[in-house]
Amino acid sequence: MLKHLRFTHLSPTPQEHSRPFGELAEHIADNVPDGPEKTAGLRKLLEAKDCIVRAALTE
Numbered sequence: 001m002l003k004h005l006r007f008t009h010l011s012p013t014p015q016e017h018s019r020p021f022g023e024l025a026e027h028i029a030d031n032v033p034d035g036p037e038k039t040a041g042l043r044k045l046l047e048a049k050d051c052i053v054r055a056a057l058t059e
Contacts, residue, residue, distance in 0.1 A: 001042045002029055005049060017056045021049035 005025040007018035025045055032038050
């Protein structure tokens with residue numbers, strides 16, 4: 001799931017909006033015990049990131 005939250009390959013505008021989500025995902029991956037709630041939380045973070053990036057691109 002973390003691969004979908006990477007941001008370095010993006011152009012500047014999407015990268016700017018995607019970076020905080022990717023950094024938070026890395027923090028969660030490193031500091032929260034594995035389990036279904038962690039997976040669900042990362043999935044929802046990915047959904048939120050996708051919405052924010054799309055919103056930023058439609059400005």
